[in-house]
Structures are given as C-alpha cells and as structure tokens.
Amino acid sequence: MDEIKLIEIKESILTDNDIAAEQLRSRLKAEKTFVVNLMSSPGAGKTTLLLQTLAALKQTYKTGVIEADIDSMVDAEKIRAAGIESVQLRTGGFCHLDSNMVKQGLEALGSEGFDLVFIENVGNLVCPAEFDTGAITNVMILSVPEGDDKPLKYPLMFSTCDVLVINKTDMLSLSDFNMNTLYGHISRLNPNMNIFEVSAKTGDGVKQWADWLKQQVSDFLQ
Ligand SMILES: Nc1nc2c(ncn2[C@@H]2O[C@H](COP(=O)(O)OP(=O)(O)OP(=O)(O)O)[C@@H](O)[C@H]2O)c(=O)[nH]1
Numbered sequence: 233m234d235e236i237k238l239i240e241i242k243e244s245i246l247t248d249n250d251i252a253a254e255q256l257r258s259r260l261k262a263e264k265t266f267v268v269n270l271m272s273s274p275g276a277g278k279t280t281l282l283l284q285t286l287a288a289l290k291q292t293y294k295t296g297v298i299e300a301d302i303d304s305m306v307d308a309e310k311i312r313a314a315g316i317e318s319v320q321l322r323t324g325g326f327c328h329l330d331s332n333m334v335k336q337g338l339e340a341l342g343s344e345g346f347d348l349v350f351i352e353n354v355g356n357l358v359c360p361a362e363f364d365t366g367a368i369t370n371v372m373i374l375s376v377p378e379g380d381d382k383p384l385k386y387p388l389m390f391s392t393c394d395v396l397v398i399n400k401t402d403m404l405s406l407s408d409f410n411m412n413t414l415y416g417h418i419s420r421l422n423p424n425m426n427i428f429e430v431s432a433k434t435g436d437g438v439k440q441w442a443d444w445l446k447q448q449v450s451d452f453l454q
C-alpha cells in the first residue's frame with residue numbers, strides 16, 4: 233500500500249452544512265457506499281472496536297476508514313497496519329467533522345468502489361453531535377468507566393445517534409455503572425436506539441454488533 237495520505241482540513245464557513253450533508257448522503261446512496269460515523273469521548277474505544285469490526289467485515293465488503301484527529305496519525309497507522317485503506321484528516325483544532333471535511337476524506341480515500349467506509353470522528357461528546365457529516369448511520373460508543381449518567385449530560389449525542397455501543401463491559405465489576413439506569417435514560421431520550429453491549433478488549437458481544445452492521449450494509453447495497 234502507498235503512504236497514508238494526510239489532509240489538512242480547512243472549514244468552509246460559507247457552506248450550509250445541513251444542505252451539503254444531505255447532498256453527500258444522496259450521492260453515497262447513489263454510489264452505494266455505506267458510511268458509518270463513529271463518535272465517542274476520547275479513549276472510549278473507537279479505534280479498538282473499529283479494528284475488531286473490520287476484522288469481522290473486511291472479507292465481505294470493500295472497506296475503508298477516515299480517521300480524524302486534531303493532530304497525529306496514530307489511529308490511521310493502526311488501521312493501515314491491519315491491512316485496511318485509511319486516510320487521516322488533521323482538523324487543526326476543530327473538535328468535530330462536518331460534511332465538507334468528510335467529502336475531502338472520501339475523495340482522498342477514493343470512495344467510489346468502497347462498500348463501507350467508517351469515519352472515526354474526533355473524540356468528543358459535544359461538537360460532533362452538532363454537525364451532520366453526511367454519513368448513512370451515526371454510532372456512538374459509551375464506555376463503562378465514563379459512567380451511566382452521560383445521557384443526562386450529553387443528550388444531543390445520545391438523541392442523534394442510531395446506535396449505542398456500550399464498550400468496556402469487562403470493567404463492569406470494577407465500577408458502579410448501572411446498566412438499568414443507562415437503559416432508563418436512553419428509553420426517554422431515544423427509544424428507537426439500537427444498543428449493543430461489548431468488550432472490544434475481550435471480543436465479548438462484538439459478533440452481535442458486527443452481524444447487525446453486516447445486515448444493514450447488505451440491505452443498503454441491494
Ligand atoms: N478494558 C478495556 N479496555 C479497552 C476496551 N476497548 C478499548 N480499550 C482500551 O482503551 C484505550 C483507548 O482505546 P482506543 O480504541 O484508542 O480509544 P479511542 O476512542 O479510539 O481514543 P481516541 O481516538 O483517542 O479518542 C486503549 O488502551 C484500549 O486498549 C475494552 O473493551 N475494555
């Protein structure tokens with residue numbers, strides 16, 4: 233594979249992001265590229281879960297990854313080391329991605345021909361929820377050490393995502409995290425949310441999540 237491409241992002245203040253995101257989504261539907269926008273706090277396990285998910289899906293779908301960070305290429309390098317095409321967006325201080333940035337990432341990746349592209353958004357539960365990236369589905373990860381009260385503090389993130397992956401379940405016995413409390417908050421904020429409980433470290437529950445995603449992509453590609 234070639235060297236990982238590094239794209240310096242410049243945010244366009246002229247574009248209405250919602251309109252641009254809708255246009256991008258329409259294009260992705262026409263081109264049959266399923267884009268997953270993965271969001272979480274820093275360190276909740278986006279890259280670790282991504283590596284596990286890619287291992288489960290890469291035989292079935294041509295898959296690529298757009299990594300986004302304020303700085304560094306650490307995550308893109310991990311993905312590339314696993315044999316998956318990746319590009320790194322350096323947001324230069326922006327704490328989120330918008331649809332124009334994603335468009336630049338897709339162009340760098342050469343998204344035509346990809347069945348499935350993951351975006352690993354900047355680690356943050358606030359700004360990424362406010363900007364539609366044009367993705368087909370929005371997934372957030374909440375890890376057990378962060379606590380079961382996070383839907384109360386970051387309601388927009390929990391209400392805009394289609395899927396919640398609860399990660400680091402191997403740490404449940406070490407924490408006061410209460411699954412019932414969390415499910416109660418979610419049922420009030422976003423009752424249709426799909427929820428998966430996983431440990432990206434031990435692999436527990438990852439198959440259920442990966443199988444569900446595989447089915448979504450299969451339905452989309454028909
Ligand atoms: N115990 C445990 N540790 C995990 C699990 N998933 C990830 N980790 C660890 O959590 C740390 C952060 O994981 P990453 O995958 O880098 O998290 P991230 O969300 O990609 O982090 P940023 O990209 O920096 O926002 C690493 O030390 C992982 O090994 C898990 O299920 N259980």
Ligand SMILES: [Mg+2]
Pocket residue numbers: 278279280307352
């Ligand atoms: Mg990461």
